[in-house]
Amino acid sequence: MLVRPKEGILDPQGDAVRSSLRQLGFAVDTARVGRVVDLELEAASRGEARGEVERMCAELLANPLIESFDIQLVE
């Protein structure tokens, strides 16, 4: 799953990355830095797996105040 700084939240890491890329000559408008958490788990169905990961995000993996998340299921 991917965790990103929520839209509108100041992301100094992203700004630093954007500045560095522009300094290197890349025409980047914005950059936001998040994190990837790869999880392997057993579940009876894709739906159950997604539900489990959503609960993990709510409890630990993401802070809903300042982060948004995306879950990608890979079998």
Next chain:
Amino acid sequence: MSRGRPRVAVIVFPGSNDDRDAADALAELGAEPTLVWHGSEELPPVDAVVLPGGFSYGDYLRCGAIARFAPAMAAVVDLARAGGLVLGICNGFQILCEAGLLPGALRPNASLAFVCRDVPLVVERTDTPFTSRCEWGQVLTIPVKHGDGCWHPGPAFGSTNVVLGYAKGHNPNGSVDDVAGVVNDRGNVMGLMPHPEHAVETLLGSTDGALILGSLLDAAHERALAVA
């Protein structure tokens, strides 16, 4: 009959590094501190709890995100919900926000730099158990040392939750509205990024931290007497 010194639990997480300084400062000010390992499911009988500064769990995932689930935290949350006094310093503040006991969240400093210096703080509320020894508007000089102190409010935040603000022009981390310390609605839980335990001796430059810790101990002592 007047009881002895107020008892304070200082919770120690793997990676906490200001636990002993906090305990020493509290002892200097007349408390009876006890270091409590994060793995303890129960707290000893105490009149207040302090969550100290440091890098619990290496700041992995998010600062304080893992520490909030430590066995000792269940007891701290119960104590806080029952109205007990809890003070979170730096990493402790981060843990209290992650635990939902304080509003908001702490993000990386806007400058991306780790800041370690004395900062002037303005007292915004004196009607809390943590600032009763202060005057409204008083400027306190207390050191900060953190890389993730940029505070963001959440939807539950109200301006009355602000207890301490960085003096204008001296915000070291980009915190929204220059917020340095917040208290919950009930007023029994406070968190702040600066380190009062590092400002209790003139040798170290400032004793303003003693006003905060001393206020806490006054309140802890009162509660101990009330129960006795």
